[in-house]
Amino acid sequence: MTARAAFGAPAASPHATARTQARNRHAALLEAAAHVFRRRGYALTTMRDIAGATGMTAGSIYYHYPSKGDLLLAVYAEGVRRVGEAFDAAVARPGDAWTRLRRGVTAHLRMMAGLAPGDAPFAGVFVQVQPHDFPPEHHDALIALRNGYEAKFRALIDALPLRRGVDRTLLRLQLIGALNHVPTWYRPGGARSLEAIAAAMVRSLQAGVGPRVVPPRGFGARRG
Amino acid sequence: MTARAAFGAPAASPHATARTQARNRHAALLEAAAHVFRRRGYALTTMRDIAGATGMTAGSIYYHYPSKGDLLLAVYAEGVRRVGEAFDAAVARPGDAWTRLRRGVTAHLRMMAGLAPGDAPFAGVFVQVQPHDFPPEHHDALIALRNGYEAKFRALIDALPLRRGVDRTLLRLQLIGALNHVPTWYRPGGARSLEAIAAAMVRSLQAGVGPRVVPPRGFGARRG
Amino acid sequence: MTARAAFGAPAASPHATARTQARNRHAALLEAAAHVFRRRGYALTTMRDIAGATGMTAGSIYYHYPSKGDLLLAVYAEGVRRVGEAFDAAVARPGDAWTRLRRGVTAHLRMMAGLAPGDAPFAGVFVQVQPHDFPPEHHDALIALRNGYEAKFRALIDALPLRRGVDRTLLRLQLIGALNHVPTWYRPGGARSLEAIAAAMVRSLQAGVGPRVVPPRGFGARRG
Amino acid sequence: MTARAAFGAPAASPHATARTQARNRHAALLEAAAHVFRRRGYALTTMRDIAGATGMTAGSIYYHYPSKGDLLLAVYAEGVRRVGEAFDAAVARPGDAWTRLRRGVTAHLRMMAGLAPGDAPFAGVFVQVQPHDFPPEHHDALIALRNGYEAKFRALIDALPLRRGVDRTLLRLQLIGALNHVPTWYRPGGARSLEAIAAAMVRSLQAGVGPRVVPPRGFGARRG
DNA sequence: GATGAATGAGGATTCATTCAT
DNA sequence: AATGAATGAATCCTCATTCAT
Numbered sequence: 061m062t063a064r065a066a067f068g069a070p071a072a073s074p075h076a077t078a079r080t081q082a083r084n085r086h087a088a089l090l091e092a093a094a095h096v097f098r099r100r101g102y103a104l105t106t107m108r109d110i111a112g113a114t115g116m117t118a119g120s121i122y123y124h125y126p127s128k129g130d131l132l133l134a135v136y137a138e139g140v141r142r143v144g145e146a147f148d149a150a151v152a153r154p155g156d157a158w159t160r161l162r163r164g165v166t167a168h169l170r171m172m173a174g175l176a177p178g179d180a181p182f183a184g185v186f187v188q189v190q191p192h193d194f195p196p197e198h199h200d201a202l203i204a205l206r207n208g209y210e211a212k213f214r215a216l217i218d219a220l221p222l223r224r225g226v227d228r229t230l231l232r233l234q235l236i237g238a239l240n241h242v243p244t245w246y247r248p249g250g251a252r253s254l255e256a257i258a259a260a261m262v263r264s265l266q267a268g269v270g271p272r273v274v275p276p277r278g279f280g281a282r283r284g
Numbered sequence: 285m286t287a288r289a290a291f292g293a294p295a296a297s298p299h300a301t302a303r304t305q306a307r308n309r310h311a312a313l314l315e316a317a318a319h320v321f322r323r324r325g326y327a328l329t330t331m332r333d334i335a336g337a338t339g340m341t342a343g344s345i346y347y348h349y350p351s352k353g354d355l356l357l358a359v360y361a362e363g364v365r366r367v368g369e370a371f372d373a374a375v376a377r378p379g380d381a382w383t384r385l386r387r388g389v390t391a392h393l394r395m396m397a398g399l400a401p402g403d404a405p406f407a408g409v410f411v412q413v414q415p416h417d418f419p420p421e422h423h424d425a426l427i428a429l430r431n432g433y434e435a436k437f438r439a440l441i442d443a444l445p446l447r448r449g450v451d452r453t454l455l456r457l458q459l460i461g462a463l464n465h466v467p468t469w470y471r472p473g474g475a476r477s478l479e480a481i482a483a484a485m486v487r488s489l490q491a492g493v494g495p496r497v498v499p500p501r502g503f504g505a506r507r508g
Numbered sequence: 509m510t511a512r513a514a515f516g517a518p519a520a521s522p523h524a525t526a527r528t529q530a531r532n533r534h535a536a537l538l539e540a541a542a543h544v545f546r547r548r549g550y551a552l553t554t555m556r557d558i559a560g561a562t563g564m565t566a567g568s569i570y571y572h573y574p575s576k577g578d579l580l581l582a583v584y585a586e587g588v589r590r591v592g593e594a595f596d597a598a599v600a601r602p603g604d605a606w607t608r609l610r611r612g613v614t615a616h617l618r619m620m621a622g623l624a625p626g627d628a629p630f631a632g633v634f635v636q637v638q639p640h641d642f643p644p645e646h647h648d649a650l651i652a653l654r655n656g657y658e659a660k661f662r663a664l665i666d667a668l669p670l671r672r673g674v675d676r677t678l679l680r681l682q683l684i685g686a687l688n689h690v691p692t693w694y695r696p697g698g699a700r701s702l703e704a705i706a707a708a709m710v711r712s713l714q715a716g717v718g719p720r721v722v723p724p725r726g727f728g729a730r731r732g
Numbered sequence: 733m734t735a736r737a738a739f740g741a742p743a744a745s746p747h748a749t750a751r752t753q754a755r756n757r758h759a760a761l762l763e764a765a766a767h768v769f770r771r772r773g774y775a776l777t778t779m780r781d782i783a784g785a786t787g788m789t790a791g792s793i794y795y796h797y798p799s800k801g802d803l804l805l806a807v808y809a810e811g812v813r814r815v816g817e818a819f820d821a822a823v824a825r826p827g828d829a830w831t832r833l834r835r836g837v838t839a840h841l842r843m844m845a846g847l848a849p850g851d852a853p854f855a856g857v858f859v860q861v862q863p864h865d866f867p868p869e870h871h872d873a874l875i876a877l878r879n880g881y882e883a884k885f886r887a888l889i890d891a892l893p894l895r896r897g898v899d900r901t902l903l904r905l906q907l908i909g910a911l912n913h914v915p916t917w918y919r920p921g922g923a924r925s926l927e928a929i930a931a932a933m934v935r936s937l938q939a940g941v942g943p944r945v946v947p948p949r950g951f952g953a954r955r956g
Numbered sequence: 957g958a959t960g961a962a963t964g965a966g967g968a969t970t971c972a973t974t975c976a977t
Numbered sequence: 978a979a980t981g982a983a984t985g986a987a988t989c990c991t992c993a994t995t996c997a998t
Contacts, residue, residue, distance in 0.1 A: 085961080101416050103327030107989065120962050122990065158494065192325050193417065226493045230476065230484055233469055234462040241461025252454065260454055268492030269450045270382065309978080331972060343974080344979045352972065533957080549864050551775030555993060567995080568958045576993065606942065640773050641865065674941045678924065678932055685913025686906040693905055700902065708902055716940030717898045718830065757982075779968060791970080792983050800968065 089114045089124055091180035094135045098181040102132055102193045129195040132185070133202065139186030140205045142179070143171040147212050157219045158266055164216055165239065166258040172243050173254060187240050210236065235265065313338050313348055315404035318359045322405040326356055326417045353419040356409075357426065363410030364429045366403070367395040371436050381443040382490050388440055389463065390482040396467050397478060411464050434460065459489065537562050537572055539628035542583045546622075546629040550580055550641045577643040580633075581650065587634030588653045590627070591619040595660050605667045606714050612664055613687065614706040620691050621702060635688050658684065683713065761786050761796055763852035766807045770853040774804055774865045801867040804857070805874065811858030812877045814851070815843040819884050829891045830938050836888055837911065838930040844915050845926060859912050882908065907937065 092113035096105050107118040107128055114121075125131040150167035151160045170176060171183035186209075191202050210232070217232050238261060246254070316337035320329050331342040331352055349355040374391035375384045394400060395407035410433075415426050434456070441456050462485055470478070540561035544553050555566040555576055573579040598615035599608045618624060619631035634657075639650050658680070665680050686709055694702070764785035768777050779790040779800055786793075797803040822839035823832050842848060843855035858881075863874050882904070889904050910933055918926070 101327075101414075103325075103417060106987080108987095117963055118989080119964065119991080122992095123961060123963095126990095128989070188416075190325075190414070192412075193327060220493075221495050222493050223495055226488075227476070227484060230481065231488065231493060233465060234485055234488065237463070237465025237468075238458040238461035241457060241464060244461075245457055252451070257454065260451060261458055264450075264455065264458065264492070265488060266492050266494035268488070268490050269444075269446050269455060270490035271445050271447055330970080340978095341980050342972080343981075346973070347978060549775075549862075551773075551865060554991080565959050566993080567960075570994070571957060636864075638773070638862070640771075640860075641775060668941075669943050670941050671943055674936075675924070675932055678929065679936065679941060681913060681917055682910040682933055682936065685910035685916075687909070689905060689909025689912060692909075700899070705902065708899055709906055712898075712903065712906065712940070713936060714940050714942035716936070716938050717892075717894050717903060718938035719893050719895055778966085780966095789984055790968080791985065794969065794971095795982060795984095798969095 085114075085116075086124060089116065089121065090135060090138060090182075093131055094139070094180040094182045094185050097132055097135055098184040098188055102128075102189055127195075129198050132189065132194070133198050135182060135185050136189065136202060137205055139182035139184070140209045142176075143168060143183045143186060144209055144212060146171050146176065147209075151212075151216060157216070157221060158262065161216050161220065162258055162262040164213070165235070165262055166255050168239060169242055169246075169254040169258055172239070173246060173248065175248070175254065184243060187243055231265065235261070310348055313340065313345065314359060314362060317355055318363070318404040318406045318409050321356055321359055322408040322412055326413050353422050356413065356418070357422050359406060359409050360413065360426060361429055363406035363408070364433050366400075367392060367407045367410060368433050368436060370395050370400065371433075375436075375440060381440065381445060382486065385440050385444065386482055386486040388437070389459070389486055390479050392463060393466055393470075393478040393482055396463075397470060397472065399472070399478065408467065411467055455489065459485070534572060537564065537569065538583060538586060541579055542587070542628040542630045542633050545580055545583055546632040546636055550637050577646045580637065580642070581646050583630060583633050584637065584650060585653055587630035587632070588657045589630075590624075591616060591631045591634060592657050592660060594619050594624065595657075599660075599664060605664070605669060606710065609664050609668065610707055610710040612660070613683070613710055614703050616687060617690055617694075617702040617706055620687075621694060621696065623696070623702065632691065635691055679713065683709070757786075757788075758796060761788065761793065762807060762810060763854075765803055766811070766852040766854045766857050769804055769807055770856040770860055774800075774861055799867075801870050804861065804866070805870050807854060807857050808861065808874060809877055811854035811856070812881045814848075815840060815855045815858060816881050816884060818843050818848065819881075823884075823888060829888070829893060830934065833888050833892065834931055834934040836884070837907070837934055838927050840911060841914055841918075841926040841930055844911075845918060845920065847920070847926065856915060859915055903937065907933070 089110070093110045096109050096113055100109070107121055110131070111118040111121055121131065125134060146167045147164050150163040153160075153163070155163070171179070172187050174181040174184055186206075191199055191206075194202060213232050213236060214228075217228050217235075220228075222228065222231075242257065246252075246257070252260075313334070317334045320333050320337055324333070331345055334355070335342040335345055345355065349358065370391045371388050374387040377384075377387070379387070395403070396411050398405040398408055410430075415423055415430075418426060437456050437460060438452075441452050441459075444452075446452065446455075466481065470476075470481070476484075537558070541558045544557050544561055548557070555569055558579070559566040559569055569579065573582060594615045595612050598611040601608075601611070603611070619627070620635050622629040622632055634654075639647055639654075642650060661680050661684060662676075665676050665683075668676075670676065670679075690705065694700075694705070700708075761782070765782045768781050768785055772781070777800075779793055782803070783790040783793055793803065797806060818839045819836050822835040825832075825835070827835070843851070844859050846853040846856055858878075863871055863878075866874060885904050885908060886900075889900050889907075892900075894900065894903075914929065918924075918929070924932075
């Protein structure tokens with residue numbers, strides 16, 4: 061009746077036919093918002109920017125979302141949902157833990173870069189927008205969403221066979237940091253493909269990049 | 285009409301007697317700005333916030349800096365200068381390349397966290413503020429500063445003995461991403477010290493965290 | 509295109525079968541509007557508030573009334589109609605003029621307070637909403653309605669036996685002012701009933717509240 | 733430094749001379765606000781209206797008052813202060829209680845009407861603006877101010893010699909209601925002067941307007 | 957009769973910035 | 978060097994109103 065749920069999918073529409081157009085409007089709004097937020101960040105994006113990108117007027121957005129913050133939250137949530145889905149799909153196929161991690165990281169990076177076909181840069185927003193650009197009343201929601209996604213990484217990392225004494229939490233944070241940084245410097249069509257980046261990063265964590273340590277002759281494992 | 289010191293050193297003060305005090309005022313302003321930008325980011329910080337933190341009026345800031353963007357730029361530059369200095373000092377002492385990298389990373393993290401004694405969080409700003417929160421006319425200056433600092437990392441990483449075929453640029457970006465992420469989750473007094481974090485991160489890159497590879501039985505060389 | 513009943517009775521419904529229901533809808537809308545206007549005043553009431561209170565959508569109201577101003581006008585008119593009716597009934601029974609005034613005032617106050625059984629606070633709106641909260645194009649209509657009601661007071665007051673030289677118009681305005689103020693401070697269930705208030709007010713006008721003047725024995729009139 | 737106290741007089745100015753102009757600006761703003769609020773009421777008055785009436789821009793008002801509500805509150809408070817002062821002065825001169833009441837009422841009405849020489853209609857606002865037109869967060873402040881003023885009436889009415897059993901509170905409310913209504917119908921230059929209105933109202937309360945009561949026993953009837 | 961969606965004209969408010977003193 | 982006052986453009990948001998369905 062008034063504004064829509066700020067979160068997740070729009071309310072189910074009574075008449076599927078008459079609604080297609082309406083639903084598209086809503087989807088179009090969300091996509092436009094994703095694009096603009098992704099490019100300009102939260103603070104520098106105005107409601108008119110978004111409205112203009114949708115072919116709406118600024119006031120109309122408020123029919124769908126009660127505030128700019130809620131709109132970003134919806135975009136963010138959609139981003140989380142989509143990356144999560146892509147991540148799950150990538151990881152689902154059988155394989156050893158390191159392989160699955162590499163696949164997950166690849167999927168993650170592709171979503172960040174908006175390379176999935178027909179995809180608006182929802183995931184990009186999810187990575188680009190830092191909580192502290194943000195209206196405080198949404199902080200918790202944001203962090204909850206982010207944590208929900210990061211839990212997928214945790215699960216994967218927990219499954220990794222690791223050397224004794226390795227701090228898995230730190231490993232996760234280190235990996236996520238490196239991944240979040242990628243959109244900063246990655247240029248599509250550049251020297252490295254996302255697959256290559258993913259593979260190299262995972263490999264470097266798995267086996268290191270230092271010169272192969274020659275086991276000092278003899279036998280038996282030793283720890284680093 | 286008014287002195288403009290958009291960058292780097294403050295303008296020379298007209299009267300020699302007042303110079304010391306002036307410089308102090310100026311320094312106080314810069315520090316206050318660092319604190320506020322660090323906490324709230326660029327967009328959410330108002331000139332009045334900064335002025336209030338210095339005991340000045342918003343209008344007064346404009347005697348020292350021609351705009352908000354220039355003020356942040358000065359803070360950022362000061363951040364870069366200080367981290368750079370700390371980094372250089374840490375790296376200067378003799379040691380093998382991996383050790384020096386670990387020391388550099390440690391110094392970097394300590395500056396980020398504002399742990400250097402008596403330090404305003406200049407370095408924190410340098411990491412917290414993303415270029416795209418920022419007025420476009422300063423983008424290049426910002427990026428130049430950042431690149432200047434990152435060159436120190438490059439130098440160190442170029443000195444690293446690495447396995448054949450490792451992409452040093454990617455390695456650097458991976459490391460910097462991981463480091464920039466630390467302020468997001470690091471809590472002073474928590475389980476991990478910054479030194480431990482630095483050591484673990486560098487070690488993981490050097491030797492990996494995967495289980496020790498069993499040399500394939502037999503002897504002799506193995507592939508890169 | 510749409511039926512317009514700006515004033516007074518609702519538009520005749522097209523289909524006879526639906527008429528009853530239509531009239532109910534319409535009445536419900538008017539009552540809801542009365543409630544909301546009464547509580548929040550004209551300016552602070554939104555069409556959505558009213559719609560929400562009826563279970564309608566804001567847009568739907570426009571089928572019944574062409575504008576917010578017209579809706580209030582209808583509520584106001586209904587208020588006038590109802591108070592007028594109650595007033596007339598109260599005053600119709602035989603009695604001397606002061607008694608009839610007291611009855612009229614009592615009826616007026618009960619309507620204001622919405623104490624008539626099953627009554628929406630139409631009359632409350634009539635007193636609460638001041639013309640100058642109001643779109644200018646309705647001013648005259650509003651004032652005409654108000655004057656129509658106040659004429660009933662005038663008639664009653666004209667019938668009052670009064671001391672020579674008393675300004676009847678001023679008396680009426682004084683009484684109406686006092687009455688309009690009652691909703692401001694009256695609390696149902698408080699120390700004074702509306703009947704008591706009415707009686708006390710009328711009595712104070714009739715005989716004054718000053719100490720009884722003892723006519724100084726002897727002869728000759730004297731003034732209060 | 734930021735915005736002024738929302739209430740009462742502006743902060744004392746350090747330099748009396750340099751400030752005269754500034755103080756005048758502030759006073760001019762307050763007066764302009766009084767005029768506009770008085771004419772249009774709270775809701776229909778825009779900040780631009782007020783700014784325009786002062787020769788300021790809308791934004792500038794916020795240097796002096798943090799919000800529209802606070803501005804009205806200041807006007808209201810000034811109104812209360814001024815009426816209170818005038819009332820006190822009128823009542824201070826010696827005289828019997830009814831005489832003093834009449835003088836107080838006269839003063840009150842003159843302030844309402846803005847007849848005091850050189851006076852902006854602060855008092856008019858105080859009477860015209862009803863609490864429920866108003867942002868809820870200021871309700872209590874408003875009511876406290878109003879009560880503060882009404883206490884002066886209470887004191888005067890408590891001093892009145894009254895017939896046994898008269899409800900003094902009700903009497904006060906009745907009188908205040910009648911007085912508040914005056915600005916609604918009073919036209920300067922009309923048939924009744926404010927003094928005459930005041931005198932008639934007080935006299936009617938003191939001695940009533942009904943025909944002189946015939947003292948039961950004894951003789952010597954007198955006319956109605 | 958009713959609704960969902962959209963509009964667009966404002967409205968209050970914020971804030972970097974200017975400038976006379 | 979600093980400040981108080983003011984500016985004005987821009988921003989988020991509100992809300993009466995419209996209209997196709």
